[in-house]
Amino acid sequence: MLTSGCCAPLVAEPVGEAEAAELARVFKALGDPIRVRLLSLIGAHDGGRVAGEGVCVCELTGAFAVTAPTISHHLKVLREAALIDSQRRGTWVYYWIVPATLKRLTGVLALPETLTADLR
Amino acid sequence: MLTSGCCAPLVAEPVGEAEAAELARVFKALGDPIRVRLLSLIGAHDGGRVAGEGVCVCELTGAFAVTAPTISHHLKVLREAALIDSQRRGTWVYYWIVPATLKRLTGVLALPETLTADLR
Numbered sequence: 001m002l003t004s005g006c007c008a009p010l011v012a013e014p015v016g017e018a019e020a021a022e023l024a025r026v027f028k029a030l031g032d033p034i035r036v037r038l039l040s041l042i043g044a045h046d047g048g049r050v051a052g053e054g055v056c057v058c059e060l061t062g063a064f065a066v067t068a069p070t071i072s073h074h075l076k077v078l079r080e081a082a083l084i085d086s087q088r089r090g091t092w093v094y095y096w097i098v099p100a101t102l103k104r105l106t107g108v109l110a111l112p113e114t115l116t117a118d119l120r
Numbered sequence: 121m122l123t124s125g126c127c128a129p130l131v132a133e134p135v136g137e138a139e140a141a142e143l144a145r146v147f148k149a150l151g152d153p154i155r156v157r158l159l160s161l162i163g164a165h166d167g168g169r170v171a172g173e174g175v176c177v178c179e180l181t182g183a184f185a186v187t188a189p190t191i192s193h194h195l196k197v198l199r200e201a202a203l204i205d206s207q208r209r210g211t212w213v214y215y216w217i218v219p220a221t222l223k224r225l226t227g228v229l230a231l232p233e234t235l236t237a238d239l240r
Contacts, residue, residue: 010156011163011217014183020156028151036130036140036147043131049235063134097131099235106226115169115219 009110023108026101029081034064035074042084043097054087054094129230143228146221149201154184155194159203163217174207174214 008015015023030036041060042048048055061071075095078084083102086095128135135143150156161180162168168175181191195215198204202221206213 010160011169014164015157015160017153017157020153020160024151024153024156027147027156031144031148031151033137033140033144036144037135037137040130040135040140044134049131099231100239102229102231103236103239106229109222109226111219111222116223119220119223
């Protein structure tokens with residue numbers, strides 16, 4: 001789960017099959033609008049940036065026009081891709097982002113400066 | 121197609137529904153190992169970094185154990201997500217990466233420095 005190697009940009013040299021499969025799994029987890037919004041809601045919340053603290057799922061479900069079990073399903077997909085982690089405390093589950101996974105993605109999508117210089 | 125707004129990190133403030141849908145579409149295009157490898161092969165090739173030049177599809181198909189039409193399908197998905205662009209010249213189609221789209225993705229996945237300081 002994105003543990004092998006680290007962060008070499010895709011455009012620096014052709015990525016191997018195993019790493020491509022790992023990356024595709026994480027990108028696929030982000031390939032849904034509700035999951036993109038959930039990751040954003042968690043990461044934009046102060047508690048969601050602190051491992052072991054987190055955002056209560058009870059604060060997340062209200063933002064969506066889908067049922068709580070559907071939200072739980074999407075959160076599970078994000079968790080299985082190591083984009084977020086979670087902990088049950090009492091009645092509720094709390095979620096926080098996993099910075100290492102996001103950093104890995106920005107690393108693999110990075111471009112040489114020569115290609116981005118005129119993009120501002 | 122990733123044209124509205126630009127590059128605000130997902131974790132800076134909750135992303136809106138329209139932008140989430142656009143981003144999910146691009147991430148979904150990356151949610152397949154063959155497409156991750158194709159993007160990497162194109163971006164790691166000198167020609168694939170130059171708009172209007174590109175890498176010949178004839179150089180890409182040999183790297184995969186799938187048929188040429190399957191590769192063409194995956195290239196189409198990447199092109200529709202604006203991750204690559206293409207041009208037909210004579211018999212072959214040539215592909216190059218679209219730096220603006222990759223830069224947008226690294227922008228939205230970016231983290232505050234406080235969260236990445238101890239990840240090296």
